[in-house]
Amino acid sequence: MSVTTTDGRTVTESAAPATAAPAEHTPTPTGPAPAARPGADARPSAEVIRAEEAGLAHNYHPLPVVITRAEGCWVEDVEGRRYLDLLSGYSALNFGHRHPVLVQAARDQLDRLTLTSRAFHNDRLAGLAEGLAELTGLDVTLPMNTGAEAVESAIKIARKWAYEVKGVPADRATVVVADGNFHGRTTTIVSFSTDPVARDGFGPFTPGFRVVPYNDLGALEAAVDETTAAVLVEPIQGEAGVLIPDDGYLAGVREVTRAANTLFVADEIQSGLGRTGRTLAVEHENVTPDLVLLGKALGGGIVPVSAVVGRRDVMRVLRPGEHGSTFGGNPLAAAVGQAVIGLLRTGEFQERATRLGAVLEANLRPLVGRGLLRYRARGLWAGLDIDPAVGTGREISERLMARGLLVKDTHGSTIRLAPPLTIGEDELTEAIGKVAETVAG
Ligand SMILES: Cc1ncc(COP(=O)(O)O)c(C=O)c1O
Numbered sequence: 001m002s003v004t005t006t007d008g009r010t011v012t013e014s015a016a017p018a019t020a021a022p023a024e025h026t027p028t029p030t031g032p033a034p035a036a037r038p039g040a041d042a043r044p045s046a047e048v049i050r051a052e053e054a055g056l057a058h059n060y061h062p063l064p065v066v067i068t069r070a071e072g073c074w075v076e077d078v079e080g081r082r083y084l085d086l087l088s089g090y091s092a093l094n095f096g097h098r099h100p101v102l103v104q105a106a107r108d109q110l111d112r113l114t115l116t117s118r119a120f121h122n123d124r125l126a127g128l129a130e131g132l133a134e135l136t137g138l139d140v141t142l143p144m145n146t147g148a149e150a151v152e153s154a155i156k157i158a159r160k161w162a163y164e165v166k167g168v169p170a171d172r173a174t175v176v177v178a179d180g181n182f183h184g185r186t187t188t189i190v191s192f193s194t195d196p197v198a199r200d201g202f203g204p205f206t207p208g209f210r211v212v213p214y215n216d217l218g219a220l221e222a223a224v225d226e227t228t229a230a231v232l233v234e235p236i237q238g239e240a241g242v243l244i245p246d247d248g249y250l251a252g253v254r255e256v257t258r259a260a261n262t263l264f265v266a267d268e269i270q271s272g273l274g275r276t277g278r279t280l281a282v283e284h285e286n287v288t289p290d291l292v293l294l295g296k297a298l299g300g301g302i303v304p305v306s307a308v309v310g311r312r313d314v315m316r317v318l319r320p321g322e323h324g325s326t327f328g329g330n331p332l333a334a335a336v337g338q339a340v341i342g343l344l345r346t347g348e349f350q351e352r353a354t355r356l357g358a359v360l361e362a363n364l365r366p367l368v369g370r371g372l373l374r375y376r377a378r379g380l381w382a383g384l385d386i387d388p389a390v391g392t393g394r395e396i397s398e399r400l401m402a403r404g405l406l407v408k409d410t411h412g413s414t415i416r417l418a419p420p421l422t423i424g425e426d427e428l429t430e431a432i433g434k435v436a437e438t439v440a441g
Pocket residue numbers: 007090146147148149151182183184185234238239267268269270271295296
């Protein structure tokens with residue numbers, strides 16, 4: 001039996017059958033066949049999958065494809081079949097696989113310096129902080145590794161700010177969050193998840209969170225009081241199925257938080273860094289939060305890099321020894337992060353997301369009533385609610401895989417499309433054509 005989680009990953013309770021990619025998949029020719037895969041597993045897909053199931057915890061239920069190499073928007077499995085990647089590692093691969101500029105930055109850094117710990121300075125981290133300040137319009141960076149760590153760090157900063165600056169009595173600080181949220185998997189973060197699959201069995205939970213309906217400013221305003229350290233929201237809820245709030249919601253959150261002397265923390269870990277056609281999704285409403293959380297694409301699909309970027313007067317509540325991470329801000333991560341910032345500085349990827357997003361939408365619109373109940377799209381990012389009559393999200397994902405497209409379902413019946421921002425227009429229209437044929441039944 002399997003259950004779908006908030007982030008679209010399916011948790012299986014018994015081993016799934018070890019199947020290789022369905023035979024009807026037509027390999028997409030281009031590029032030389034991989035003669036040798038140094039260091040790679042030489043076994044065929046089905047055997048690799050069986051070995052994974054025997055040796056790995058079953059906290060994921062991947063599609064039955066074993067990828068061995070990738071370039072740009074394309075990945076290739078161990079049998080040499082090629083697939084168009086329409087998931088982009090949940091937006092960690094916004095610039096595609098192995099973008100040459102990012103790979104070069106990593107290679108150069110690998111040859112020079114990879115880790116110092118923060119016990120010493122290194123000559124890459126200041127540049128990352130300067131780049132992030134430029135990118136976000138904020139002042140100060142706290143570098144971490146994963147998205148969940150950035151969220152945890154922001155919660156700690158907000159609580160400390162509440163006690164030291166706002167004057168909230170000790171241990172009384174609250175953080176207001178939205179239902180349907182997805183901010184990661186730590187025990188504190190799942191404490192305020194509204195998804196039983198993410199929460200059940202993991203208590204006792206961290207207190208101090210208030211959950212309000214997403215996209216409901218009245219409820220948000222009512223939940224904020226003199227104990228509120230922060231309002232933490234995703235500008236677009238990715239794992240929930242690309243839920244886009246009404247125009248004015250983010251500006252409203254900004255107003256409510258400012259009026260209540262409360263921090264606005266925007267989790268841009270999935271929505272940020274070009275995906276929606278802007279560097280940050282909050283830019284669609286010209287809003288500057290107090291803290292912005294970045295992750296995923298900041299590591300260029302190469303290394304985990306995350307960050308809290310915030311106002312100087314807020315971030316300074318952290319003093320030496322109060323927070324940290326052995327790997328946070330390591331020179332390799334900083335070099336890749338800086339190269340990512342360099343790519344975004346040109347505006348090219350934001351522009352592509354806007355332009356190709358319009359193509360995506362134009363092609364999705366006619367599918368409503370023809371296999372899709374509805375869809376939501378912003379930039380090169382869409383959530384497609386599949387008509388249950390044509391199959392579950394998982395079934396549609398498997399059928400798309402058989403046609404050479406990789407997507408992932410979320411919440412049972414929604415498919416998320418998030419191609420690399422480097423995808424070509426022809427590749428995109430061809431892909432949606434295949435989606436159309438597949439959902440039409
Ligand atoms: C909005 C958001 N925040 C936080 C996270 C957690 O990031 P990570 O998986 O790197 O811990 C995710 C991951 O999907 C996310 O989408």
